[in-house]
Amino acid sequence: MITKFTTVYPGHIDLPDLGQDATPANERRYSNQQLASVFEKTEAVAKCMDKWGWETLWLAEHHFQHEGYEVLPNLLMVAVHLAHVTQRLKIGCGFNIAPMWHPLRLAEDYAVADILTKGRTVFGVGRGYHTREVETFGSPMQDQEANRELFEEQVDIIFKAFKNERFSHKGKHYTLPPEVPYRGYQLKDLTLVPRPIHSLECWQPIVSANPRGLDFMVKHGIKGSVGGGAATMQEGPIHAYQKAAERAGKQLKLGQDLQIGIFFHLAKTREQAIKEMTPFYEEHVKMFAPLGFVPGITPPQVAAVAKRGNWAQADVPTLEHYMKLGAWFAGTPQQLVERIKQLNERYPGMEHINLSTSLTTPKAVMLEQFQWVAEEVMPHFKGK
Numbered sequence: 401m402i403t404k405f406t407t408v409y410p411g412h413i414d415l416p417d418l419g420q421d422a423t424p425a426n427e428r429r430y431s432n433q434q435l436a437s438v439f440e441k442t443e444a445v446a447k448c449m450d451k452w453g454w455e456t457l458w459l460a461e462h463h464f465q466h467e468g469y470e471v472l473p474n475l476l477m478v479a480v481h482l483a484h485v486t487q488r489l490k491i492g493c494g495f496n497i498a499p500m501w502h503p504l505r506l507a508e509d510y511a512v513a514d515i516l517t518k519g520r521t522v523f524g525v526g527r528g529y530h531t532r533e534v535e536t537f538g539s540p541m542q543d544q545e546a547n548r549e550l551f552e553e554q555v556d557i558i559f560k561a562f563k564n565e566r567f568s569h570k571g572k573h574y575t576l577p578p579e580v581p582y583r584g585y586q587l588k589d590l591t592l593v594p595r596p597i598h599s600l601e602c603w604q605p606i607v608s609a610n611p612r613g614l615d616f617m618v619k620h621g622i623k624g625s626v627g628g629g630a631a632t633m634q635e636g637p638i639h640a641y642q643k644a645a646e647r648a649g650k651q652l653k654l655g656q657d658l659q660i661g662i663f664f665h666l667a668k669t670r671e672q673a674i675k676e677m678t679p680f681y682e683e684h685v686k687m688f689a690p691l692g693f694v695p696g697i698t699p700p701q702v703a704a705v706a707k708r709g710n711w712a713q714a715d716v717p718t719l720e721h722y723m724k725l726g727a728w729f730a731g732t733p734q735q736l737v738e739r740i741k742q743l744n745e746r747y748p749g750m751e752h753i754n755l756s757t758s759l760t761t762p763k764a765v766m767l768e769q770f771q772w773v774a775e776e777v778m779p780h781f782k783g784k
Contacts, residue, residue, distance in 0.1 A: 624657065
């Protein structure tokens with residue numbers, strides 16, 4: 401039963417123009433002062449969500465984005481700050497991109513955040529998808545198999561470090577500890593100092609629903625986030641995760657240990673909601689279509705969205721198209737209530753719903769939308 405409401409804020413600044421007729425994505429470039437405004441915006445979002453009873457604010461790790469779309473490079477530092485200006489809200493790492501970290505540095509930093517936030521920082525790991533980011537940090541991204549291989553070894557190391565007072569590791573990419581003398585003895589093992597002291601919860605995005613990837617998640621008890629990208633609201637990833645659990649001898653209800661993501665926008669009528677959301681949706685397409693995260697879009701359509709306007713001539717899918725697929729919602733609060741009730745019926749084991757305003761939604765609109773959900777949607781699912 402869905403009772404926990406979360407959102408993903410990828411860390412976009414308020415852009416001066418929006419939509420298909422606005423500045424093309426690759427032509428956006430903002431000053432350092434403008435990019436740094438993301439931190440005030442993030443704090444405002446966190447305080448709003450905390451006030452209105454949302455469970456988790458998920459943030460996204462990204463680097464070098466002078467375009468202003470995703471400009472939060474260190475989630476753990478932000479989580480520590482936000483925990484000190486809120487009372488109950490959890491801060492989710494959605495996600496720490498492991499190939500851009502040394503696994504033990506990531507493990508240490510998370511452990512510190514866990515302690516300083518009194519368990520309100522939620523761990524999350526991902527493989528990444530921006531070549532500009534991952535390859536710049538010296539890890540593979542274009543070679544997907546190499547990326548997955550590195551990621552899995554890193555996550556294995558992180559969980560060894562979290563769960564064992566002493567640990568060692570020998571793999572393709574890492575030998576930990578190194579075989580060196582230290583203070584009169586030969587190093588044989590390491591201890592992560594500190595380790596997390598609160599109950600560990602870890603999440604990962606499910607994109608391709610590859611059986612190997614799902615088996616790896618289940619092995620480590622990693623929960624899955626589905627939707628809002630390449631994995632739309634199709635049931636495939638949800639059933640596949642349940643089957644992966646079965647292969648590991650675990651019996652999960654359909655939807656258990658998963659959360660579904662929906663981009664949403666509320667208004668007094670469906671038509672008004674679509675009109676208001678369309679520029680945000682179009683910026684989403686401008687940003688993500690070239691990266692392969694707009695399902696079904698063709699190469700000519702990708703070329704079209706890189707330019708100003710005339711998307712209809714290229715038959716670029718509209719917001720309504722993806723609303724029918726289920727990854728986007730525009731409508732009234734009551735229509736959103738009915739939508740979530742339908743998800744409850746389909747996925748009886750699911751506890752979390754991830755309702756996210758679209759990339760580039762202005763701060764004032766985000767705050768309004770989060771309050772509106774809290775006042776008119778959440779009470780139907782939280783027994784208020």
